[in-house]
Amino acid sequence: MTSPVLDTIMERAEEIRALGSVNEQLGRLDDKAAKVLRDSGMIRMLQPASYGGMEAHPREFAEAVMQIAALDGSTGWIAGIVGIHPWEMAMADPRVQQEIWGEDPDVWIASPYAPMGIARPVDGGYVFNGRWQFSSGTDHCDWIFLGAMLGDADGNMVTPPVGLHLILPRSDYEIVEGSWEVAGLKGTGSKDIIVRDAFVPDYRAIEFAKVIDGSQAREAGLTNPTYLVPFSCAFPLGITSAVIGMAEGALAHHLAYQRDRVSIVGTKIKDDPYVLYAISEAAEEIAASRTRLLDFVCRMHDEAAAGREVSFGERAAGRRTQVRAAWRAVQAMNEIVVRSGGNAMRTDNPIQRFWRDAHVGLSHAIHVPGAVYHVSALTDLDIEPPQGPMRSMI
Template identity: 80%
Template sequence: MANRVLDKIMERADQIRELGPANERLGRLDDKAATLLRDAGVIRLLQPEAHGGLEVHPREFAETVLGIAALDGSTGWIAGIVGVHPWEMAYADPKVREEVWGEDPDTWIASPYAPMGIARPVDGGYVFNGRWQFSSGTDHCDWIFLGGMLGDDEGKMAQPPRSLHLILPRSDYEIVEDSWNVAGLQGTGSKDIIVKDAFVPTYRTLEYSKVVDGSAPREAGLTNPAYLMPFSCVFPLGISAAVIGIAEGALYHHMAYQRNRVQITGTKIKDDPYVLYAISEAAEEIKASRTALLDNCSRMYDMVASGHVPTFAERAAGRRTQVRAAWRAVQAMNEIVVRSGGNAMRTDNPIQRFWRDAHVGLAHAIHVPGSVYHVSALTDLDIEPPQGPMRSMI
């Protein structure tokens, strides 16, 4: 099924490439780019079949994101971020699933999950307030997942801390225009979100602890292994796939640009052994990054398909693989971009856009290696990692 989606995307590859500069100028996806994703079924890849989705293997979702990101970074980023939200919605309350998809299975859902809001308990639910950054693709979405902390009666954070994912319709939040001014991924429109005194009924919430430990989909009665995979594997999957795909796109444009290039010294690139060496090395490093990401996804899928619930140590090792794959791809991309010559940095050359997009994508919180490497090393040593923030990305 996903192969057919990717085939549809590849039939429109030239259109997606050509829309890259327009996405940047708008500071969000051009409506034509969003329509291309919608018509191809990209955002329905991980959506349940019962709600008009394709319910594919997450590896196929990642392969599709990789392919799109190689055409345009911002479009691939939206495919990866917005495309993963139906996966979590699959185990939300049936009532909210019907609200979101009942009339239109192509309804898109935004985020972010960072717990930047306070949810004060009231009869039947919560009164929710907060402000969030980085809501990718939000202009094209009609619902949103937002992270929040449980509050007390005074609206302050309750103790001990307890985190929720809350689901809100477009009428309950404000998109802050002109809040996405960045060096790369400009076309993602990852704007700020404000919520003021919105009532969120209990059925539109998920316990973050149950999302992370995998009990939420099991309590919802799901049996498809795709939905039983760890959140810490599936949520970063689209983001890391986008970054690696962007590196593949940079390689593609570098090769096209270098094919007939003559350096200022008069040496043709095809006759420069040092540049040729760098091209080959980068190509293999980027390919290894793709392979590692996809293999990790398949391994997690096979694990849960066999009935095994991944341990914390297994989740930590999987996150280490994802983080390293993204860093490896971007570092390899750097080696060829710096050998592309000064004209590659002109704004009409797509190489510089892919270079900027990759670095901004790598700056996403899920790619910060410190805590992930720290925790995975401790688990490898059979030492219990500390509680708290060190575990937050695992």
């Protein structure tokens, strides 16, 4: 599938690729790399048309993320994570949409959604406090989604717990410099965020349960199927697509590197049947990861377009597909990286950066297989999974 975004990315592929090491050295996305994403329209793919967005099919979005991540992991990661935020913002109160995009449709929104803050109700909104890790691309964003738990008048979490996504302008939170010292995805600049006694008006709050069950999109009057796919399909999409793209990038560099390589014992790699076997197997596994993820996204979009509600079991199976796609791609990548020779680990060889980036991407919470596989198996057995954290991202 082609799109104007993909066309622009391919036109500027060498620029994105060349900036990979610069991003890593900076510990955030270089301003030039961020400008390429802005110019391409990548971050507006899922943005409402009323604010200059494309309202693209989620498959197009995923394919664009993969292509960018195959050029540079950190740039692809930012494309996938920052790029998904306009999808949820489409469901938010029109007042906050106007505040963010009214003057500039290219304003970026950061996150994280992890509920690490407490929102204490006050007249007209909430007083908000907390600290969050992993705010990817945050240096280039002017607004942020932050996960919160609803508190009582004393600031203690209410029971049963109520999750919120609160939306804040850059003036209401602190980016903690020096808080992103990591082995991979260094160029994402996924720094810590601190909020101290910020007032958040109630129209800038979204109840997380309504995002999960799809009622937030329906209440907002959205009809494009892109906004009606389940959150558990849309939110992980950019992250998993980026990881698969990194594996594709590692494979491409491996092929280029091995073409004329001679091993330390004097064997030309093109004559080594064991390495050739690993290349073919890895290439097929990575391709299968891409195909399964895109097929899942298309099925969810088709269900939404047909007006059918996606069941909990279908959502669980979809999360299983998404998690396994990431693991399959990274495991396949490992098989070729360990056959690339010691020189592949030199810092001037991009293979090692893709390898490190993909492993850090795989460690994201949405890729933890335990609870997802557990719940999916129970639903396959027609057994109702227990309530609680195991269902939280399904």
